[in-house]
Amino acid sequence: MTVAWKLPEMVTEEKLIELYHQMWVIRFFDEKVDEFFAKGMIHGTTHLCVGQEATAAGVGALLTKEDKITGTHRGHGQCIAKGAEASRMMAELFGRATGYCKGKGGSMHIADLETGNLGANGIVGGGIPIAVGAALTSKMKNLGYVTVSYFGDGASNEGSFHEAVNMASIWNLPVIFFCENNQYGMSGPVKEMVNIENIADRAVGYGIPGVVVDGNNIFDVMLATEEAVNRAKRGEGPTLIEAKTYRYKGHSKSDGKKYRTREEEMDWRKNRDCIQFLEKALIEKGLITVEKARELEADAKKVIEDAVEFALNSPHPSMDTLEEDVYA
Amino acid sequence: MREITYLEAVREAMSQEMRINEDVFIMGEDIGVYGGAFGVTRGMIEEFGPERVRITPISEAAIAGASVGAAMTGMRPIMELQFSDFITIAMDQLVNQAAKNRYMFGGKGKVPMVVRTPSGSGTGAAAQHTQSLEAWVAHVPGLKVVQPSTAYDAKGLLKAAMDDDNPVVFYEHKLLYKASGEVPEEQYSIPLGVADVKREGTDVTIVATAIMVHKALEAAAELEKEGISVEVIDPRTLVPLDTETIIKSVKKTGKCIVVHEAVKFGGFGGEIASIIAESEAFDYLDAPIRRLGALWIPMPYHPEMEKAAIPQVPDIIQAVKDTVAFR
Numbered sequence: 286m287t288v289a290w291k292l293p294e295m296v297t298e299e300k301l302i303e304l305y306h307q308m309w310v311i312r313f314f315d316e317k318v319d320e321f322f323a324k325g326m327i328h329g330t331t332h333l334c335v336g337q338e339a340t341a342a343g344v345g346a347l348l349t350k351e352d353k354i355t356g357t358h359r360g361h362g363q364c365i366a367k368g369a370e371a372s373r374m375m376a377e378l379f380g381r382a383t384g385y386c387k388g389k390g391g392s393m394h395i396a397d398l399e400t401g402n403l404g405a406n407g408i409v410g411g412g413i414p415i416a417v418g419a420a421l422t423s424k425m426k427n428l429g430y431v432t433v434s435y436f437g438d439g440a441s442n443e444g445s446f447h448e449a450v451n452m453a454s455i456w457n458l459p460v461i462f463f464c465e466n467n468q469y470g471m472s473g474p475v476k477e478m479v480n481i482e483n484i485a486d487r488a489v490g491y492g493i494p495g496v497v498v499d500g501n502n503i504f505d506v507m508l509a510t511e512e513a514v515n516r517a518k519r520g521e522g523p524t525l526i527e528a529k530t531y532r533y534k535g536h537s538k539s540d541g542k543k544y545r546t547r548e549e550e551m552d553w554r555k556n557r558d559c560i561q562f563l564e565k566a567l568i569e570k571g572l573i574t575v576e577k578a579r580e581l582e583a584d585a586k587k588v589i590e591d592a593v594e595f596a597l598n599s600p601h602p603s604m605d606t607l608e609e610d611v612y613a
Numbered sequence: 614m615r616e617i618t619y620l621e622a623v624r625e626a627m628s629q630e631m632r633i634n635e636d637v638f639i640m641g642e643d644i645g646v647y648g649g650a651f652g653v654t655r656g657m658i659e660e661f662g663p664e665r666v667r668i669t670p671i672s673e674a675a676i677a678g679a680s681v682g683a684a685m686t687g688m689r690p691i692m693e694l695q696f697s698d699f700i701t702i703a704m705d706q707l708v709n710q711a712a713k714n715r716y717m718f719g720g721k722g723k724v725p726m727v728v729r730t731p732s733g734s735g736t737g738a739a740a741q742h743t744q745s746l747e748a749w750v751a752h753v754p755g756l757k758v759v760q761p762s763t764a765y766d767a768k769g770l771l772k773a774a775m776d777d778d779n780p781v782v783f784y785e786h787k788l789l790y791k792a793s794g795e796v797p798e799e800q801y802s803i804p805l806g807v808a809d810v811k812r813e814g815t816d817v818t819i820v821a822t823a824i825m826v827h828k829a830l831e832a833a834a835e836l837e838k839e840g841i842s843v844e845v846i847d848p849r850t851l852v853p854l855d856t857e858t859i860i861k862s863v864k865k866t867g868k869c870i871v872v873h874e875a876v877k878f879g880g881f882g883g884e885i886a887s888i889i890a891e892s893e894a895f896d897y898l899d900a901p902i903r904r905l906g907a908l909w910i911p912m913p914y915h916p917e918m919e920k921a922a923i924p925q926v927p928d929i930i931q932a933v934k935d936t937v938a939f940r
Binding site (some may be wrong): 315353355385387388389390394396397398403404406407408411413414415416417418420421422423425426432444446448449451452455465494609610611612613 | 676688716
């Protein structure tokens, strides 16, 4: 990976250091969740994005509070990058009343409408048409916001993806289809599940630009997102961005990872880690020292420790709320 | 009062609302100059333009999903599903997304959308274009389900559906589109969850939905000649369901028959029968509750077979006589 040292207009060098910190927050969040699952302290299931932090942070950096996202089941990073508080997310995973969903949604349904997060999604490809609808509102009401729909390589084989991208294209909607290609749909290697080199190539079939970026290089992610946001805001319609990345952990908590080698995992971890990449770039540029990097890392760890404390000290929801909120 | 058709009542309800509420718009297949497969939206694109009468590709999942997303962000979309059978393709968005968002997000947000869709047989369109699948959606917490049987009900219930902050599936019966009735010109709302006693009677209660309301009324008129007094109740909405009106009627008559066009096995009639059996009306029952519904077959094409697949007036008359004669 090489550093272009070109930053989007709205991302200052100071902001870049914040993003570095945010990537650590995302990583520690999911590593902590992994630990609690292993200990049996959190129930249900979860999908971790350790290794993919640059996509969420890079996209989030280009969005304002008014912009919207629809997320995936592997969406903790997407939520944090859109402005969610780690404490209320952790509380949700612990099923507490202070959680984003008051303990009713869990890992796969974190939504924070106030920060434009229209919800993670337990259905692969489920959020893609919803993003199109949110973009339609922006256009019809002339609100000027853009909507980013995150989805994975696996979701690009769902009908909802194709229907939604086509619809957004013919209506010129301000939406960005952001594919986090982490190489595997659960156990299915993307190379065996699609017969093309790049998922971004599918954009051609819908008459929109398709861009491939190194998803572990936050600069590339940000620059491609900036262009897509600008294009959407100019009223020129959607863009499909494919970010090639890798999830270090298994699909979910019960994954033995028999479908890939430990060598492959180590190669990504050692040679292509997105946090190490940005850290090296920041130090080489002289924006932070090694000591400062460790300080930021430690602070991120503290953010998560505080989040855990908040969660554990939060009350469980009252059983009186069991039948609440089915209808508005 | 002036008379208009059921189809015109649906169109009028939408048009009147779209004139006063900028957030309401409609999207669906062929709903522009074509006017929709059954002509319900004819003339609307001329009045409201292509932004608010939005022709879509043949993409039911995206139509439903875009409706969910638009509804979550401040619009009040009406989506037209060309045939209710196509709900199979839109099901993820309706069942996993629209119905559950608010609950699983901890009470945040709302999804005010209406799914308008024609259902029912009698058109010779065979197995993939004639189903009555309302029990599927009625089974999902978070959705509301409406089945108007008259022009008057169609207009008032659609107004209530458009005003509702939840996803509402609004079933229009194809064979009723041309049925005329008295309909006020001004807007009015019929609350969801209020049944209508279409005919008062004392001997037997028939709970019927959609087109079966008319068949039940026909049967009731015949039976009156033989001295049997039939009460016909149209729930109008399956969710929420007005159980009170049904239970009250059964307590009065002591006998009940449930009639719907949908396949009997697993149909919504089973739910109505169970609610009666679990209620205080049980002690008043003088005969078993009977259900009439379609046979356990996909809808056939042949016109006589198509008729034989679903309850007809003579079937209802026979069921009433059997019930009255039960000892």
